[in-house]
Structure formats: structure tokens, C-alpha cells
Amino acid sequence: MYKYDEIDQRLVDERVTQYREQTRRYLAGELSEDEFRPLRLQNGLYIQRHAPMLRIAVPYGMLSSKQLRKLADIASRYDKAYGHFTTRQNIQLNWPKLEDVPDILAELATVEMHAIQTSGNCIRNITTDQFAGVAPDEVVDPRAMAEIIRQWSTFHPEFALLPRKFKIAVSGTKEDRAVVQMHDIGMEFYLDHHHKLAIKVWVGGGLGRTPILGTVIREHLEWQHALTYCEAIVRVYNLHGRRDNSYKARIKILVKALGIDAFKSQVEAEWAHLKDAPNTITEAELARVSPHFAPMPYLALADEDASFDVAIASNLGFAAWAKRNVHAHKVPGYRAVTLSLKPHGKPPGDATSAQMHSVADLADQYSFGELRVSHEQNLILADVKVSDLLSVWEKARANGLASPNIGLLTDIICCPGGDFCSLANAKSIPIAEAIQIQFDDLDYLHDIGNIELNISGCMNACGHHHVGHIGILGIDKDGSEWYQVSIGGSQGNHASLGSVIGPSFSADEMPSVVQKLIDVYLQERTAEEQFIDTVRRLGIAPFKAQVYGEKNSAQNEVAV
Amino acid sequence: MSNLIQLTNGAAHIVDNAWTLIKLPATQVEARKQAGKVVLFKLTGEKTVTETQVANTVIPANGKLIVPLTVLIARKAELQTRIDANEIGVWLDTHEVLETLIENQANLNALPLIAVHVERCADGRIFSLGVLLRTRYGFKNELRAIGDVLRDQLFFLKRSGFTSFAIRADRSATEAIASLNDFTQPYQGAVDEVRPAFTRYNRAG
Ligand code: SF4
Numbered sequence A: 001m002y003k004y005d006e007i008d009q010r011l012v013d014e015r016v017t018q019y020r021e022q023t024r025r026y027l028a029g030e031l032s033e034d035e036f037r038p039l040r041l042q043n044g045l046y047i048q049r050h051a052p053m054l055r056i057a058v059p060y061g062m063l064s065s066k067q068l069r070k071l072a073d074i075a076s077r078y079d080k081a082y083g084h085f086t087t088r089q090n091i092q093l094n095w096p097k098l099e100d101v102p103d104i105l106a107e108l109a110t111v112e113m114h115a116i117q118t119s120g121n122c123i124r125n126i127t128t129d130q131f132a133g134v135a136p137d138e139v140v141d142p143r144a145m146a147e148i149i150r151q152w153s154t155f156h157p158e159f160a161l162l163p164r165k166f167k168i169a170v171s172g173t174k175e176d177r178a179v180v181q182m183h184d185i186g187m188e189f190y191l192d193h194h195h196k197l198a199i200k201v202w203v204g205g206g207l208g209r210t211p212i213l214g215t216v217i218r219e220h221l222e223w224q225h226a227l228t229y230c231e232a233i234v235r236v237y238n239l240h241g242r243r244d245n246s247y248k249a250r251i252k253i254l255v256k257a258l259g260i261d262a263f264k265s266q267v268e269a270e271w272a273h274l275k276d277a278p279n280t281i282t283e284a285e286l287a288r289v290s291p292h293f294a295p296m297p298y299l300a301l302a303d304e305d306a307s308f309d310v311a312i313a314s315n316l317g318f319a320a321w322a323k324r325n326v327h328a329h330k331v332p333g334y335r336a337v338t339l340s341l342k343p344h345g346k347p348p349g350d351a352t353s354a355q356m357h358s359v360a361d362l363a364d365q366y367s368f369g370e371l372r373v374s375h376e377q378n379l380i381l382a383d384v385k386v387s388d389l390l391s392v393w394e395k396a397r398a399n400g401l402a403s404p405n406i407g408l409l410t411d412i413i414c415c416p417g418g419d420f421c422s423l424a425n426a427k428s429i430p431i432a433e434a435i436q437i438q439f440d441d442l443d444y445l446h447d448i449g450n451i452e453l454n455i456s457g458c459m460n461a462c463g464h465h466h467v468g469h470i471g472i473l474g475i476d477k478d479g480s481e482w483y484q485v486s487i488g489g490s491q492g493n494h495a496s497l498g499s500v501i502g503p504s505f506s507a508d509e510m511p512s513v514v515q516k517l518i519d520v521y522l523q524e525r526t527a528e529e530q531f532i533d534t535v536r537r538l539g540i541a542p543f544k545a546q547v548y549g550e551k552n553s554a555q556n557e558v559a560v
Numbered sequence B: 001m002s003n004l005i006q007l008t009n010g011a012a013h014i015v016d017n018a019w020t021l022i023k024l025p026a027t028q029v030e031a032r033k034q035a036g037k038v039v040l041f042k043l044t045g046e047k048t049v050t051e052t053q054v055a056n057t058v059i060p061a062n063g064k065l066i067v068p069l070t071v072l073i074a075r076k077a078e079l080q081t082r083i084d085a086n087e088i089g090v091w092l093d094t095h096e097v098l099e100t101l102i103e104n105q106a107n108l109n110a111l112p113l114i115a116v117h118v119e120r121c122a123d124g125r126i127f128s129l130g131v132l133l134r135t136r137y138g139f140k141n142e143l144r145a146i147g148d149v150l151r152d153q154l155f156f157l158k159r160s161g162f163t164s165f166a167i168r169a170d171r172s173a174t175e176a177i178a179s180l181n182d183f184t185q186p187y188q189g190a191v192d193e194v195r196p197a198f199t200r201y202n203r204a205g
Helices: A006-027 A032-039 A066-080 A098-109 A144-152 A222-238 A251-258 A260-274 A281-291 A304-313 A316-325 A353-366 A384-399 A427-440 A441-447 A507-524 A533-536 A539-550 B037-043 B051-056 B069-074 B078-084 B100-103 B124-137 B151-159 B175-180
Strands: A046-047 A052-056 A061-065 A082-085 A091-093 A168-171 A183-189 A197-203 A217-221 A334-339 A351-353 A370-373 A379-385 A454-458 A472-475 A480-487 B004-008 B011-015 B019-021 B062-068 B087-092 B113-118 B142-149 B164-167
Touching: A032 A046, A032 A454, A052 A098, A061 A066, A066 A082, A066 A091, A066 A098, A066 A251, A066 A370, A066 B069, A082 B062, A144 A168, A144 A222, A144 A379, A183 A222, A197 A260, A217 A222, A217 A260, A222 A251, A222 A260, A222 B069, A251 A260, A260 B037, A304 A316, A304 A384, A316 A334, A316 A384, A316 A441, A316 B142, A351 A353, A351 A379, A353 A379, A370 A472, A370 B142, A379 A384, A427 A454, A441 A507, A454 B175, A472 A507, A507 A533, A507 A539, A533 B051, A539 B175, B004 B100, B011 B175, B051 B069, B062 B069, B062 B113, B069 B078, B069 B087, B069 B100, B078 B087, B087 B100, B100 B124, B113 B124, B124 B142, B124 B151, B151 B175
Parallel strands: A168 A183, A454 A472, B019 B062, B062 B087, B087 B113, B113 B142, B142 B164
Antiparallel strands: A046 A052, A052 A091, A061 A370, A082 A091, A082 A351, A183 A197, A197 A217, A334 A379, A370 A379, A472 A480, B004 B011, B004 B164
């Protein structure tokens, strides 16, 4: 992974000094609440329901074991000894003290980490595929370009205060796992006819109140121009995006208001001036950054391993885990492993300090000292030998990290919701927990198969409910908490937004609502179909009939 | 004491302000200044300044003046001799369209000063306006940030081509100066240093 040089290190050190001074002025009354807000937000610090929440950047989801140990120690020292991994591949601390944040940042800087631009109206953390560099279907490893974009976007003076947050995702695989269509800018790297690195650029995607999938603004962009082309897009947005209404301030609204053709012609007109400007990426820079993401020193191994086969045949628990939590790898004899942060009945995405330490140990012992955070809020060991899988499973299991539910119904994506977030309409974590408990039968879960259930506590959609096969959205009705259910959403190459099935439900009803949706699927599915396929084939009508059939819907009608 | 910071050859000093800012008289018409320009002008054709305001703006007979963009354009003939005498600068709001200045004042460098007024410190349009004035339109003279100008935006303003900063009256310009140098080695090229770190230094080292 990327290692800082002097320039990188000095920048984060200077950031600590700057933020310490800003905090001091705020506490001394020299900065008003309103003036301090954008400053602290650009440093990931929210004032939440119970305490501040600090979001720490994990660039494109890559972490070293050393960094994870530091996070564990910080969580123990300054918080309640746990952290929450987010759908943007970052980590959040839910209980730090505002006055402690400068010290936390100073600690982070010692392991090449920071909280720069993890919130606020600026360019946020760049995200990508959690299997970058190891996925068999990868065409281009996008991480070097992600790092170059990260550096460009860090304290970019022109784009320091945009109308609204701005998210960029990059991918380099045939099967998109970085949800590039859901981002303000999505970049899909590929090799063109001349075998040159090129980019397909999407713009104007995003969830939130007005979910829209991105549109292609350029089919082919030479890689050297990635930064100047982004500058053209973000400049048009910075000047013309709305600032009078934060719900209409994302770039997607501008793209929609102008139409993609008019938007594109403005961007191209800007770019005509910016093309080949000094921010054009040089061969030398790509050559400098790329080796940081060079393949690990893999051993030459057979792809099969006898001891693994024996263990699979004799150990049902291990077999179930291997089936769900172990993923293909481009190098023979290696696999990627997902350590589940979704044990049934616990908040999705949370890891205790003790768990972080044990994951760091696993990474050191079995996976070259590195790991990744996935946008599904799990942790990944990307380079595990097949012959080590059994040991990894045993140790992960001992630490509550081996729930064999990856990609299954209980691998729920869930935002912090009403337990922590001051914007929430409703709690989300207890809903996830109740559903996990309702479906706490592994054979049954496997029978249901691949399905994605996403929960957000409000329209801001941090839990990506629009693109869940089943999406659950917390809404507020006269001060009480209700849940709206949609089905048919999907991420990936065939991304789609879910359709709401009808009036909302109370928290108590949710496990049985999900149960009924699953019942319809199990009854109607053909041999090949996953849940999403059945929904696509039948539409929402039969699901709706089942869910509302026995329910006195008038009683619970909610206008939304 | 003056609250104006000026950069000369990279060094920042507090200097006296030689310029008088001319404001438009108040109006009853409520302007939607935070709406994007596209929404505001190209789609709705709305204007934010009325002709009466422009006509009623009082222009003192002497001294160096920074006049509103709309006044410069509408009353150019009246101002021309003073423009020639280097006594007229112009200011625009972040929601105004820069191109109208360019269309009406082909030789920008005939103006010794352009100021951009920012109503709320979190309005980042000021940065793009600075960058465009410097890089696209070749403005070489003093570029001043006025309005809700606070120290935590100074580093970005400097990098976007601004060379003077009228710090909000209730804050100390002396303290604010330090923030011009919050970071010593920025990553990306911008107006003040066009080369990004990767061509400025041999990072491969
Ligand atoms: S979706 Fe809403 S409730 Fe959930 S974390 Fe985001 S803002 Fe908070």
C-alpha cells in the first residue's frame, strides 16, 4: 500500500497543527459555532446526538496492521473501545471529546493517517473495490490512480468549499464493485484498443433524497487527464451548483437541471482550457506511485491444498464459512477472506478494540500485514494461502469475526441511525439486529442465498437503502419511528433503484415483513433465481400482496 | 488599525487601504444570491441588481474607487477618464457572472484592482472566480477578497490567485496572517504555484 514520503507526512503534520489552533480558537470563543462548523466538518468531526463523532479516512479502504492497532488503541483511550466501519470504507469513533480531537489526529499522523475531508462540502475519500489488486476479473488495479486523485483532491484550493459533498469512486473490474454509478464522479478504468489505460467517466450519481444513477459523460479519457478533467467537472459544479437549498445542492441536481448534453458541453469547454495544464499526470508520477501497489511476494503454489479439502469435508462450520467468506484470487493457492463484522444481534460494521488487534494479528501472520475495509462494512484479508484458511477461520471465530454470512440476508448494510446520528428519523441498528435474530438459522440463510438488505435511518441514505435488494428507510411520522420498505434495488453493472412496496411499518413489524418478502421469493423462485431476479421477473405486486394481505393497512398508513 | 493584508512578492503585510468601496443602494427586491448561476440567470433570467440601484449609486468625485460590476458596465462612459487615471477598480459578488465583466472590459489589466465579495465564508465560488481571473483572463493586478473573509480561508484564497484580503472588521488581521502559510508543500498545482508536487520535487528519491 501507499507509504508516505516527506511531503505527505509534512502535510498531515501541518494539518494537526492547523486543526489544534482552530479548536483552540473555537474553545476560546474566537470562532463562532457557524464559523467552526465547516472547519470541523472538513476534519470529519460531527456533533452528534450524544457526543461528537469523528470519521477517520481510510483511503480507498486500505489499512496496514500497524494502522489498525493504532485505531484500536485510540478507540480504547479516547472512546468506548470500539469503532464503526462505514459504507464509505472509513472508520468512525462515536464518543470522542471535542477537545481530544487534536491529540487523536496527532496520534493518527504517526501512522500516516488523518481525518481530512471525511465530511463537509468538499471532495471526500476516494473509494474503490475492496478486492483491488487481487480480483481475478480485474482489468486494471485502480489504486495507484486513486492515490494520485486523493493527493490532488487534498486541500485543493479551488474546491475547498463546494455547494455540497462530492464523492469519487474508481474501479477497474469487469463486474463493478465500487458502485461508480452511485457517485458524483465515477471512473471506470479499462484498457482501450491500443492497450492504453483509459477511463470511462460517469457523473451525477448519488443516493440521498433524490436517488439518481450516474450518466456517462465521457466514454474514453486518457489516464493522464484524470485530474484536469475532474477539475473541469468540479469547476462547473462549484460555480453553478445550487447553494440556496442543501437538498438541491448535489451535482446530480445540476446535471439534471441542465441535461447531460448541456452539462457536458460546459465541462468540455472548461476542459479545453485545462487539458495539458500542469496538473496533467506524468508517466513518472504514475511510475512512482504504482510500485506501492505492486503484487505481494507470493509463493508459487498449487491452487489446491489437500489439508483444506479434508477440513472442508469433515468440518461443517468451516465449510459453511469457506463457501461464503472466501473469495477467488488471481494468484493460484491464494484467496481473499472476508472477516464478518455482522454477527447476528450486534450493530453491523462495529469492531471492538480487541477485535481490531486480533485482525491486525491475522493480517500480520497470514496476509502480508495489510487489510481492507469493504463498503459492505466488513474487513478483508486479501492474500491468504489456501493452506492457512483453516487457521484463519479458527482464530477469526474465536474473536467473533467468522459469521459465515457474507452476501447473505444477515450481512446487512446499516447506517448508525437514531442511536447515534442527529439527522436520523429512526433507529436503524435495532432493526438490523432484530432481522438477524429472526433469520438466525444458517441452513435457511444459505437456502435463501445471495441477497442484500440495506438500512438507512433517514433520506440521507448512508445505508444505501435505494440499492438494496431489500431497502429499509427510517421515516418520521408525528414524532414516532416508521419504516418504509422497497425492493428491487441493486448495485453493480446492472444497478437499479428499488421501488417502495407501500405504506410503512413499525419497528416491531419489520422482521415479519422481511420474512414475508422472503416467503414469496422461496415460493416463486425458479432453480436459478436469486431474490433480485425473482423481483425483476415478477415485479413488486406478489410481494406487496403477501405483505399487506393480512394487514389492516389503513391503520398504519403513512403519507411519505 | 487597518485590517487589510497584502501579498507583495510572496510576503504578507498589513497595509493601509487606499481604496473606497462603493456599494449599491439597498433594494426591496430580494435576490437569490445563493442559487447557482445557471438556475438564477440562464434558466430563469432573473437579475439581482435593479436599474434604479445602478442609477442611484453615488460615485464620489475623487479618490480610488472600487465600483460594483453593474455600475462599471452601465456607467462606463462616465467613469472612463478615471479608469484611464488608474482610479477605478471593480468588485463583483460570487453569484455574478464573470463573463459579463470580460465582455464589457476587454482589457482587464486597465483595472488596477478587482475585488470579489463573499457574503458567507463558506461560499467557495470565490476560489473559482479567482482562478478564472488569473488563468483564463490573464488579470495581473491586485485581486482582493472582501466581505466575510476569515483567516481559515486565506490559504485557499492565496492559492486561487488572491493577493489582498480585507479581513472581516471584527477579526484581527495580524493574527490571520499566519494562516496564509498553513501548509508549506501543497499537492496540486494552483495559481500561486502552478506545478503539482510531483513535478516540483523529485519524489521518486
Ligand atoms: S442515513 Fe441518516 S440517520 Fe443514517 S447515518 Fe446517514 S444521516 Fe444519519
